[in-house]
Amino acid sequence: MPTFVFSAITPHGYEILEDLSPHNPALMEKTRQSMQTLGFGMAAAKPETIIVLTPHGTRIDGQFAVACSARMKGTLEFAGRQQTMECTVDRELARAIVKAATDDHLAVGALQYATSDGPLACLALDWGAQIPLSFMPDVPVVVITPSRLVSMADHLRFGESLARAVAKSGKRVGLIASCDWAHAHDASGPYGYHPSAAKLDKRVVQLLKAGEIEALGDFSPDFIEEAKPDGIWQSLILAGAIARDVRRIKFLSYEVPTYFGLICCEIEERAAND
Structure with a gap:
């Protein structure tokens, strides 16, 4: 049986949410439609828990950070609008992931806030998690933030640890x-323009369509710094969690409506003997 009932690579631009794009709701419409498709797929898979790998959560330098608080809550503010989300954390699975990674000699931290339980035990829910979760069924979550100070190889290894913990749990789990x-696609954007942006995104699209997610880890540090992606590290964890020989990628969309690239993919996981 597949380890994950549904998996996806999603973006997290604010204006994907129509409520946060009141002045130009068509700006990210292509991506929004793909996100809705992914949300329908996740809902049909009936997960008990959804794991979200996000670059923007609470970070620990040199460690994978796993939110183990009782709850998470966040408020997005954009274009004069707000959206608040609160999620219950699947603490059992979160702690199992921490243990599996620790057993594999990976640097990992279990994050909590204020108290071990109760109403104060609530960590911030970042936009990297909240935006894709806005399209998904309302179930408990596990939110994990990688560190760019950890090697690309260890991101793949962490994915393997994560998958082992999920399989051992026996739960129906989705992965995002x-x-x-x-x-760096637009000179007027906060990171300016660099020609490497278009080159990197073109190569990412090629690799994802070919199912070669692991190859994202081969980009040079200079190329990454010039293009400024934030998707490589989470994608490598997913690649470690869903091995090349059992994955098939259904590429839904790519667009650059502002200064950064947006990609939506479904990752179909087959049984190893299929």
């Missing part, structure tokens, strides 16, 4: 790698 891509 929340990823925006190159952030």
